[in-house]
Amino acid sequence: MNISRREFVAGWGAAGLAMLHPARMRASVPTAPVAVARCRSYGAEFLAATEKMFDQLGGMGRLVKGKTVTIKINLTGGETTRQDYLPQGRACWSHPRTVGAVIHLLDKAGARRIRVVEGAWVWPASLEEFMLKAGWDPDLLMGAAPRVELINTNLPYKGNKPYTRFPVPNGGHLFPAYDLSTAYTESDVLVSMNKLKEHGTAGVTLSIKNLFGISPTTIYGNKVPVDESAPIPYGGRQEIGHNGSRQPPKSSPPEKDPSSPREAGYRIPRFIADLVAAIPPDLEILDGIETIAGAELPRSGVTEAVSPGALVIGTNAVSTDAVAMAVMGFDPMADRGKAPFETCDNTLRLAEELGVGTRDLGNIEVVGTPVKDVVFNFREHGGPRQSRPPGRRRTA
Amino acid sequence: MAPLQNVVPLRWPSGPLEIARREKTGGFNARIRQTLERWHEPAALAILNGTPIDCIVMSWAAGLPADAEQQRTAAPLLQAARQRNLAVVGWVDGPAGHQPALAAAKAAGLAAVAFREFQGSSDLPVIAWSERADVPWDSAAAAVAITGNVWPGVNIASAGGDASSGPTSLPWLDSNGWYIQMARARLRAPLWVVFDAPGKGAVVPARSYANAICDSEAAGGRWVISLDDDLRAELAAGTAAPLESWKQTAAVAGFFQEHAEWRSYHSLGLVGVISDFTGGDFELSGEILNLMARRDLLFRVIWKSQAAGQPFTGLKALVYADAAPPGPALRRKIADFVEQGGLLVVGPGWGGQGKPAPPDFETQFDVRTLGKGRLAVARQKMTDPYQAAVDTQFLLSHRNDLVKIYNSGSSGCTRFTASADGKKALLQCLSYADGGRGELRTIWVRQKYRNTRLWTIGAQPVPLDPEASEEYAGVEYHLPANTPQSYLALEFEA
Numbered sequence: 001m002n003i004s005r006r007e008f009v010a011g012w013g014a015a016g017l018a019m020l021h022p023a024r025m026r027a028s029v030p031t032a033p034v035a036v037a038r039c040r041s042y043g044a045e046f047l048a049a050t051e052k053m054f055d056q057l058g059g060m061g062r063l064v065k066g067k068t069v070t071i072k073i074n075l076t077g078g079e080t081t082r083q084d085y086l087p088q089g090r091a092c093w094s095h096p097r098t099v100g101a102v103i104h105l106l107d108k109a110g111a112r113r114i115r116v117v118e119g120a121w122v123w124p125a126s127l128e129e130f131m132l133k134a135g136w137d138p139d140l141l142m143g144a145a146p147r148v149e150l151i152n153t154n155l156p157y158k159g160n161k162p163y164t165r166f167p168v169p170n171g172g173h174l175f176p177a178y179d180l181s182t183a184y185t186e187s188d189v190l191v192s193m194n195k196l197k198e199h200g201t202a203g204v205t206l207s208i209k210n211l212f213g214i215s216p217t218t219i220y221g222n223k224v225p226v227d228e229s230a231p232i233p234y235g236g237r238q239e240i241g242h243n244g245s246r247q248p249p250k251s252s253p254p255e256k257d258p259s260s261p262r263e264a265g266y267r268i269p270r271f272i273a274d275l276v277a278a279i280p281p282d283l284e285i286l287d288g289i290e291t292i293a294g295a296e297l298p299r300s301g302v303t304e305a306v307s308p309g310a311l312v313i314g315t316n317a318v319s320t321d322a323v324a325m326a327v328m329g330f331d332p333m334a335d336r337g338k339a340p341f342e343t344c345d346n347t348l349r350l351a352e353e354l355g356v357g358t359r360d361l362g363n364i365e366v367v368g369t370p371v372k373d374v375v376f377n378f379r380e381h382g383g384p385r386q387s388r389p390p391g392r393r394r395t396a
Numbered sequence: 397m398a399p400l401q402n403v404v405p406l407r408w409p410s411g412p413l414e415i416a417r418r419e420k421t422g423g424f425n426a427r428i429r430q431t432l433e434r435w436h437e438p439a440a441l442a443i444l445n446g447t448p449i450d451c452i453v454m455s456w457a458a459g460l461p462a463d464a465e466q467q468r469t470a471a472p473l474l475q476a477a478r479q480r481n482l483a484v485v486g487w488v489d490g491p492a493g494h495q496p497a498l499a500a501a502k503a504a505g506l507a508a509v510a511f512r513e514f515q516g517s518s519d520l521p522v523i524a525w526s527e528r529a530d531v532p533w534d535s536a537a538a539a540v541a542i543t544g545n546v547w548p549g550v551n552i553a554s555a556g557g558d559a560s561s562g563p564t565s566l567p568w569l570d571s572n573g574w575y576i577q578m579a580r581a582r583l584r585a586p587l588w589v590v591f592d593a594p595g596k597g598a599v600v601p602a603r604s605y606a607n608a609i610c611d612s613e614a615a616g617g618r619w620v621i622s623l624d625d626d627l628r629a630e631l632a633a634g635t636a637a638p639l640e641s642w643k644q645t646a647a648v649a650g651f652f653q654e655h656a657e658w659r660s661y662h663s664l665g666l667v668g669v670i671s672d673f674t675g676g677d678f679e680l681s682g683e684i685l686n687l688m689a690r691r692d693l694l695f696r697v698i699w700k701s702q703a704a705g706q707p708f709t710g711l712k713a714l715v716y717a718d719a720a721p722p723g724p725a726l727r728r729k730i731a732d733f734v735e736q737g738g739l740l741v742v743g744p745g746w747g748g749q750g751k752p753a754p755p756d757f758e759t760q761f762d763v764r765t766l767g768k769g770r771l772a773v774a775r776q777k778m779t780d781p782y783q784a785a786v787d788t789q790f791l792l793s794h795r796n797d798l799v800k801i802y803n804s805g806s807s808g809c810t811r812f813t814a815s816a817d818g819k820k821a822l823l824q825c826l827s828y829a830d831g832g833r834g835e836l837r838t839i840w841v842r843q844k845y846r847n848t849r850l851w852t853i854g855a856q857p858v859p860l861d862p863e864a865s866e867e868y869a870g871v872e873y874h875l876p877a878n879t880p881q882s883y884l885a886l887e888f889e890a
Contacts, residue, residue, distance in 0.1 A: 087867050090866075125757040125790040135800055135802075136867055155757065155758070158756075232758060
């Protein structure tokens with residue numbers, strides 16, 4: 001059966017989900033091959049490696065030909081925060097050249113329209129302006145293919161229906177449904193692009209945690225009105241997402257259980273597990289060429305620039321993130337109390353419980369480079385327990 | 397004695413008049429009295445040893461019975477000041493008669509007298525002082541001193557304790573920089589900025605004094621340094637640590653004195669804000685300047701009365717927020733600016749022309765193309781200066797940024813200026829927050845310069861080599877790890 005997300009959201013609902021993913025409804029979880037490759041630089045090497053990995057996964061044409069493809073990139077945090085002197089793309093953000101290369105490859109595979117999206121942090125204007133403020137050249141992305149659009153999904157989507165409700169299959173952990181930008185409804189294929197990174201609250205931030213940024217801060221952000229969404233973002237997601245000190249506006253679904261723990265280590269993994277179940281990516285591209293160890297954003301004395309030199313690409317977010325965790329030196333089966341989930345629940349387990357995919361490496365086919373050949377132990381770098389002088393970069 | 401145009405002044409509260417004045421205020425106590433008495437003694441001038449202070453500003457007359465006693469008892473202090481080649485300015489306020497105060501000042505050998513609304517003539521230099529609301533803009537005085545300013549810094553109290561300003565997510569910041577830029581664009585005389593350190597027992601660290609000096613100097617003004625009661629008391633007592641703290645503060649003033657030419661540099665801002673900056677127009681346009689500075693949107697102040705004769709060269713946008721429309725000549729000039737490719741942000745009175753060209757973000761303006769440029773006409777009367785500043789910045793687009801600062805502890809108020817001959821440019825970055833995270837900072841600039849030097853207070857300049865930006869046009873400068881957070885300047889040679 002061939003069904004697009006647009007068709008699904010338009011009316012298939014839970015019944016459609018049962019036909020599309022009967023395995024999920026039986027709570028047995030799907031898996032998909034994950035491609036791994038050694039890649040040490042952006043530009044031509046990344047382009048060649050990614051094209052090869054796409055082929056190893058069966059080619060992109062079958063996934064994107066004639067479709068509207070939405071690429072959720074990761075531009076977390078403020079627009080002028082750097083790890084030491086490094087541009088954000090070499091530390092904590094998607095690298096602009098990886099985004100450009102992926103746009104090019106998806107266009108080459110026949111994508112009809114390509115949209116690059118991000119919920120730019122507390123930003124009341126376009127994604128293009130956010131990029132410009134940060135020092136990106138959006139023209140490089142816009143020129144990578146015809147019909148490229150940039151959308152800040154923290155803002156109300158233009159048109160009569162700024163937001164669309166996405167129910168969480170199997171009921172959800174935290175919320176039964178999420179109101180997201182209607183841009184996601186108009187998308188046939190969702191791509192989640194992120195770096196391999198640890199995360200201060202969620203343990204790791206990979207293709208699933210990247211989806212935290214699709215929840216609009218006009219609804220799930222601090223200081224939003226009680227009744228309706230805000231016209232522009234007023235703050236981050238601490239109040240509703242992290243500590244649950246308040247509910248979203250009444251126009252959006254409230255939490256399932258307001259008496260559940262108000263602790264970020266409990267809430268954030270559930271929030272993002274819900275999101276990946278509500279809107280699972282069709283393609284995950286994880287950049288471990290250059291990144292930071294220690295946290296998701298530069299933190300003095302905590303994070304360190306590292307160069308693992310690895311790429312991980314897959315088509316099931318849980319399985320892809322599981323392999324990525326293995327590349328980072330972590331056990332995707334670890335639960336709370338074990339690295340990297342010392343203070344939080346395992347998002348992959350929670351997403352697995354919602355039927356998104358398996359995190360069991362024994363049930364995931366890895367194609368390309370064996371994981372053991374690219375393992376880069378993040379816990380040997382950065383972090384308060386072993387802060388290093390600024391500016392040093394470790395290579396695998 | 398240095399000419400008044402270029403002295404480093406220090407407020408010098410002392411003597412019977414100051415005591416009489418302070419007795420009427422809350423919090424007056426024996427320690428304050430003793431300090432004011434000690435500062436009236438010649439020996440107190442020893443705190444100026446090794447500092448660039450070459451001018452003291454003391455209360456001279458206030459229309460109080462203590463006036464005569466003040467002037468009589470000041471003689472030893474004034475004599476000691478003359479021996480140190482210090483300029484002494486007498487500050488006159490209240491109902492004091494101008495001519496008697498002037499005569500007494502001349503007899504006592506003062507360098508100048510500061511009057512409010514001085515009428516008449518004087519063979520002694522006069523400094524015209526005023527509140528912000530009634531500045532004698534066209535004064536030919538030796539200097540114009542403006543009171544009613546703020547103590548610069550992050551204003552925790554205004555932010556409900558968390559230094560967060562709500563929707564903007566930017567900390568509240570008190571700064572006089574925007575006002576100084578506005579005033580300097582109009583005044584012919586040198587500008588003295590007058591404000592006191594926080595009182596009522598507040599502890600004022602040396603860093604705050606440094607902020608206060610940098611905030612004024614970076615904008616081209618000169619603060620009449622004013623110390624808090626505690627510090628003055630401890631200096632009078634000769635306590636070592638406060639003296640060291642004071643020397644640090646004085647060194648900041650000395651740094652700017654050594655770079656006095658920087659105050660003459662003109663703004664490289666791409667946005668011109670046109671206003672008469674009076675009454676209600678000042679409340680809106682002034683606050684637009686304040687918030688543009690806060691957002692590091694570099695601007696140029698254009699007084700409406702002078703706009704017709706000023707070229708708009710180098711500007712990419714104009715903001716006209718005054719309630720009254722411009723006169724026909726200015727309107728024509730502004731319209732030409734738009735036709736040739738500029739952006740005009742203006743109130744609803746301008747009228748709608750051109751083809752609709754709505755931007756991709758929510759704005760209070762209807763945007764239209766006109767000729768090669770754009771008109772952004774407010775749908776309703778402009779009342780929200782924050783929104784005007786934000787919308788102007790986005791309508792202009794960060795594509796036009798001249799400078800970006802990464803990992804800055806900066807709270808905004810960056811200044812980018814150039815010498816009249818265009819051979820030198822100067823980027824001054826300020827941080828008002830205490831502490832600082834200590835991250836390595838990068839400064840990106842669009843233009844490539846031949847030579848660049850990093851100036852910090854108390855250190856020799858450091859040559860910096862540019863590095864090509866990896867992700868964008870322009871060049872980057874990577875600041876050394878030990879670069880102080882509070883103030884730095886990059887001096888460029890074209």
